[in-house]
Structure formats: structure tokens, C-alpha cells
Amino acid sequence: MRGKIISVEGIEGAGKSTVIQFLVDFLRQRGHTVVSTREPGGTPLAENIRHLLLQTDMTESITPETELLLMFAARAQHIQHVVKPALQAGKWVVSDRFVDASYAYQGGGRQVDYQRIAWLDTWIVADCQPEIVFLLDIEPALGLARAKNRPGSQDRIELEKEIFFTQVRAAYLQRAHENPTRFCIIDATQTPAQVCAAIARRLEML
Numbered sequence: 001m002r003g004k005i006i007s008v009e010g011i012e013g014a015g016k017s018t019v020i021q022f023l024v025d026f027l028r029q030r031g032h033t034v035v036s037t038r039e040p041g042g043t044p045l046a047e048n049i050r051h052l053l054l055q056t057d058m059t060e061s062i063t064p065e066t067e068l069l070l071m072f073a074a075r076a077q078h079i080q081h082v083v084k085p086a087l088q089a090g091k092w093v094v095s096d097r098f099v100d101a102s103y104a105y106q107g108g109g110r111q112v113d114y115q116r117i118a119w120l121d122t123w124i125v126a127d128c129q130p131e132i133v134f135l136l137d138i139e140p141a142l143g144l145a146r147a148k149n150r151p152g153s154q155d156r157i158e159l160e161k162e163i164f165f166t167q168v169r170a171a172y173l174q175r176a177h178e179n180p181t182r183f184c185i186i187d188a189t190q191t192p193a194q195v196c197a198a199i200a201r202r203l204e205m206l
């Protein structure tokens with residue numbers, strides 16, 4: 001038996017953590033073995049790449065191309081060492097972000113050509129695509145206000161201006177409209193209970 005990948009996407013402050021915890025508990029209650037992971041990250045090397053990507057004390061700016069390639073370098077490690085072995089063992093993978101984040105952040109936010117991302121997607125991700133992508137949709141002003149209230153300092157990408165997240169959100173929604181069977185758009189301004197109920201309804205359809 002082959003497991004499935006479920007990813008959770010959205011801009012900062014959309015409420016991914018609550019949804020991920022709910023998803024993991026829901027799937028475990030239904031008897032699945034679940035691996036909860038994240039991108040960029042999920043392996044020691046990929047977590048090191050994450051640190052490079054998100055640190056704020058760099059004296060050198062990261063180009064959009066470097067950012068994209070580092071995201072995919074981390075993803076290649078993650079898929080090879082975590083995702084594929086889990087799927088082959090029949091486990092389900094719940095990932096806090098996956099390949100669609102590259103279309104949204106590097107494509108929408110950084111304006112890297114969509115075709116280049118699609119090419120990397122075909123090469124690195126290939127058939128390891130998520131079964132469902134839960135897109136937690138929220139207006140950037142609201143999401144960013146929520147994110148600012150969280151403890152801890154903001155990372156390099158979180159420090160971007162609101163217009164960047166407006167472009168990220170638009171790219172996510174565009175991707176969702178292009179892939180309607182895979183994507184499930186959730187209104188993230190609802191209460192956590194309503195958001196989780198919407199997630200459960202989609203999972204029951206699997």
C-alpha cells in the first residue's frame with residue numbers, strides 16, 4: 001500500500017500549526033501512520049538550508065534564483081530521505097508547506113518565471129505530488145497582524161512588505177484554480193473549530 005501526501009499552505013499568520021495538529025490527530029484516529037514534516041526542512045541538511053534561507057543577519061542579499069534553488073535543494077533531500085520512504089512504507093505524510101509554496105513565494109512573490117519552477121517541479125518532485133493541498137486563505141493585512149503577535153522574532157521572509165504577500169496569495173489562488181481537484185481552499189478568517197470542520201469534510205471524501 002502506498003501512503004499519501006497532504007500539504008498545508010498559506011501566507012504567514014494563516015493558522016497552519018493548528019490545522020497540522022488537527023490533520024495528524026484526525027488521520028491517526030483513522031488508523032493511519034502519519035509522518036509530520038515541513039518545508040523547507042525535514043532532514044538535518046534541509047534544516048540547515050532552511051536556516052540559510054531564513055536568517056536575517058546576512059550581509060549578502062539572496063537572489064530570487066538562489067532562493068528558488070535552495071528551496072528545491074532542501075526539497076530534494078526531504079523527498080528522498082523522508083517523503084518517499086514514508087510513502088513506500090504505507091505512511092501518510094502531512095507537510096507544513098510543499099512544492100506549491102515555491103510557485104507562490106518564488107513565482108508570485110519574487111516573480112521567478114513560472115516555467116522554471118515547473119521544470120524543477122517535474123525534475124525533483126515528479127510523481128511525489130500531494131493528494132490534497134489545504135490552502136488557508138487570508139488577507140495579508142490580517143495574516144501579518146496575527147503573525148506579528150506570535151512570540152519570537154520574524155524571519156527574513158516574514159519581514160517582507162505586505163505587497164509581497166499580496167502577490168504570494170494571488171499566486172496560491174491562481175494555482176488552486178488551475179488544480180481544483182488537488183486544492184481545497186479554506187477561509188482562514190473562520191474560527192479554528194470551523195476551519196478544522198472544513199478540513200474534516202474534505203478528508204471524509206478521500
Ligand code: TMP
Pocket residue numbers: 038039040071096097098099100101102103105106157158
Ligand atoms: P514557515 O515559517 O511557514 O515554516 O515557512 C518558512 C518560509 O519559507 C515561509 O516564509 C515560506 C517560505 N517558503 C518559500 O518561500 N518557498 C518554498 O518553497 C517553501 C517551502 C517555503
